[in-house]
Amino acid sequence: MNTNELDFSIQNIPFGIISSASNSKKRVASAYGSNAIDLTLVKFNGPLLGNGVAEKVFNQCFLNDFMELGRPAWREARQTLQNLIKENKLPAESLISLSQVQNHLPAKIGDYTDFYASKEHATNVGTMFRGKDNALMPNWVHIPVGYHGRASSVVVTGTNLKRPSGLILDPTTKLPYYSKSKKMDIELEVAFLVGKGNNLGEPIKFDDSEDHIFGMVLMNDWSSRDIQSYEYVPLGPFLGKNFGTTVSPWVVTLDAMEPFRTSQPHQDPKPADYLTGSSVHNAGDAYDVNLQVYYKTPKSKDTLICESNLKYMYWTFKQQLAHHTVNGCNMNTGDLCGSGTISGPTENSFGSLLELTWNGSKSLNIDGEERKFLEYWY
Ligand SMILES: O=C(O)/C=C/C(=O)CC(=O)CC(=O)O
Numbered sequence: 417m418n419t420n421e422l423d424f425s426i427q428n429i430p431f432g433i434i435s436s437a438s439n440s441k442k443r444v445a446s447a448y449g450s451n452a453i454d455l456t457l458v459k460f461n462g463p464l465l466g467n468g469v470a471e472k473v474f475n476q477c478f479l480n481d482f483m484e485l486g487r488p489a490w491r492e493a494r495q496t497l498q499n500l501i502k503e504n505k506l507p508a509e510s511l512i513s514l515s516q517v518q519n520h521l522p523a524k525i526g527d528y529t530d531f532y533a534s535k536e537h538a539t540n541v542g543t544m545f546r547g548k549d550n551a552l553m554p555n556w557v558h559i560p561v562g563y564h565g566r567a568s569s570v571v572v573t574g575t576n577l578k579r580p581s582g583l584i585l586d587p588t589t590k591l592p593y594y595s596k597s598k599k600m601d602i603e604l605e606v607a608f609l610v611g612k613g614n615n616l617g618e619p620i621k622f623d624d625s626e627d628h629i630f631g632m633v634l635m636n637d638w639s640s641r642d643i644q645s646y647e648y649v650p651l652g653p654f655l656g657k658n659f660g661t662t663v664s665p666w667v668v669t670l671d672a673m674e675p676f677r678t679s680q681p682h683q684d685p686k687p688a689d690y691l692t693g694s695s696v697h698n699a700g701d702a703y704d705v706n707l708q709v710y711y712k713t714p715k716s717k718d719t720l721i722c723e724s725n726l727k728y729m730y731w732t733f734k735q736q737l738a739h740h741t742v743n744g745c746n747m748n749t750g751d752l753c754g755s756g757t758i759s760g761p762t763e764n765s766f767g768s769l770l771e772l773t774w775n776g777s778k779s780l781n782i783d784g785e786e787r788k789f790l791e792y793w794y
């Protein structure tokens with residue numbers, strides 16, 4: 417098999433936390449081909465990771481200590497691993513089949529913020545919640561709109577979540593009643609993890625923002641639409657969102673993403689200077705990454721319901737980080753920032769069931785079964 421075609425090619429070299437049957441201790445790993453690479457069993461001799469530093473930061477149950485070292489150290493780890501792979505010198509004992517490892521939450525996440533960066537998603541949701549004349553608020557094209565989420569309920573993919581209950585509106589009586597959510601939804605997102613933070617009062621400049629981003633994970637911002645649509649006025653998402661958010665276990669660094677750089681959607685009006693920096697505006701700060709959502713019922717096969725792309729984000733991660741800190745807000749190592757639901761221009765690229773079924777007004781065909789939101793037996 418050509419390993420360049422694998423998710424875990426020599427270009428990728430992601431970082432994550434694993435444990436295994438033979439060693440139940442959580443520790444830092446990378447992945448190559450069909451194996452995890454246990455980084456506690458690899459020798460790192462470089463200037464930044466030698467002298468016992470690697471042993472210290474890789475013998476941890478979260479990536480935070482490694483992330484705190486900064487981009488030159490992340491690069492050194494990546495290059496060391498790429499060289500060892502090329503020379504076929506990875507120690508045999510460091511390789512564990514991915515089917516034999518358990519993946520864990522990659523970082524200790526202190527704070528979680530979720531943005532709202534797809535213009536198509538914001539317009540679609542706004543149309544459904546507020547009507548088409550108030551769909552996209554006038555501020556949306558000037559600032560990357562976001563809200564503070566809840567870090568405690570961010571868990572690794574595969575963790576079971578319970579359907580939330582709460583107050584939802586009865587459209588006839590116009591009064592809320594307590595119920596299990598009947599409109600359980602997903603949100604297709606990519607999130608970045610902050611590597612190095614900033615001091616309170618000292619914004620991260622747009623031009624420096626990439627050095628503060630450790631890497632990206634896939635994220636599902638599970639959402640209860642009936643709880644959300646009742647509670648969100650005027651302060652925004654709360655219990656409809658904070659019952660669980662899942663992230664992928666492997667963090668893909670920005671260096672791995674370099675070949676996929678592309679332009680973001682045209683920004684008109686041109687954003688404020690702190691959101692564009694000194695470079696030519698929109699010089700390629702977006703990433704071309706195909707994203708897919710599959711729906712599976714207990715009986716069905718995996719059924720493709722959405723094909724989107726990370727490049728549809730109107731506001732880039734660099735702009736989001738510059739914006740988040742422009743007022744002096746401090747970010748810490750391990751903070752998680754979600755892109756916002758990544759919907760594209762066509763109907764099959766909508767990143768939530770809310771949009772794909774237009775708030776339940778039409779159904780999806782899942783391998784012969786009809787679905788609107790995530791099944792609820794009334
Ligand atoms: O009230 C609205 O317009 C909707 C807000 C959200 O659903 C927030 C959210 O999670 C943003 C996103 O994922 O793009």
Ligand SMILES: [Ca+2]
Nearest residue numbers: 530603637757
């Ligand atoms: Ca979201």
Ligand SMILES: [Mg+2]
Nearest residue numbers: 637638657661
């Ligand atoms: Mg969520």
